[in-house]
Amino acid sequence: MDQPPSSVKLLGSWADSHTHRVQLALKLKGLEFEYQEEDFINPSPALLLHNPVYKKVPALLHGGRSIVESIVILQYIDETWTDNPIMPADPSERAVIRFWCHFTDDKLAPAVGLVFSSSGEGQKAAVDQVHENLKLLERELKDGAFKGRRFFGGDKIGLLDIVLGCGSYWLAVFEEVMEVKLIDPNPSPSSMHGCETSRSNRR
């Protein structure tokens, strides 16, 4: 099911990692799209129209409808434009990918945010929490569901790579701004490699 490329429009914000997820997915699918920059602090009438419930970016406009929530959008893109799939075909592998996407947004991302918004002992605890969360992912890369893979998606970048990768540079920014070490190259060599490979593939 191929749609004319000009019919895809993305409302997003330059600093929003969820917007980047969608941009990356569209690029991986080789799709052209119109991009509209939105002020995510003061939502425009367009954003209020297309995401009345959450009033946030990103919002994907396609075929006269709007799709919101980044993970929902990514799956929509994958199911509409079926070349270069970003989700595996096997249901149990799909469940694993969905689980770690949920983990990223539910546990990892808030923990990183907490590092940024806390200080002193609280920040130390938050940093420890991030390390714990990254260790869980690292374990899957070493011995678990993603053992021996170049990317979480296998040989090619998949949905989980997109979700994780589009936050990884923020880890570096937080590290610099907050002068904390979130990604320790020693305990997590494989996820470092994954981050770097994802990052270089995005350019």
Place this chain on the structure above:
Amino acid sequence: MAAASATTEEVKLLGLWVSPYVTRAGIALNLKKVGYEFVQVEVLGQKSEILVKSNPVYKKIPVLIHQGKPICESAIIVEYIDEIWTSEAPILPSHPLDRAVARFWATYIDDKVGLLAFPCGIRFYAPNSIFFWQLLALLKALAVEAAEESSKAETVDQVTEVLQLLEDAFAECSHGKDCFGGDTIGYVDIVLGSCLGWIKAVEEMENVRLLDEKKVPLLVGWAERFLQDKAVKEVTPERDEYVQYAKMISASAR
């Protein structure tokens, strides 16, 4: 791909039926006519070893174990069930846009479950209770600390707002039919419907009307039909069971 009637040894569901998340998995398995072994997980006391082993990241129910592989997170479990057992009626719609709409409402509902299912100052504190750590976290997030009339009224207002939105969602998704999923129970029906047991229990415990037929007539009609469905009835405890459970947890916290 497994046949619709997997042998009972192949499918295990770990949980407690008072958890709406567990109910979701049960409904999906029943809709697909899949036989399974239900493993009740102890709530108070030590965390069950099989649970910790199969869900080391969250240590939460439900966990579906199929052919030795654990699947965690209720919404993910429901999609998995839908993708494995395809000979019965589909749970998610087939068109990508309809699927996106369904997933969106499921995400929204899960955002609001704490509000929908456990409003109005019900305080639970059970350190070893797997299920109620989730609940406590939700309650804390909502800052529902006391059952004072004003905060109760505010919470009811918030719930009403959410239900109003879901009333509109029902009109949009059902296309005039009986379910969010159209003719048959679908993804959003399961995600929201699994909360009905608690919503009704809270209505009784707190003497409030949340599902008000004057405000959300479509949802009220849908709820009645949903709870009567055989696939749902079997895995939804009676109201009194929820109420007793709430009392037990409150009492054990003191």
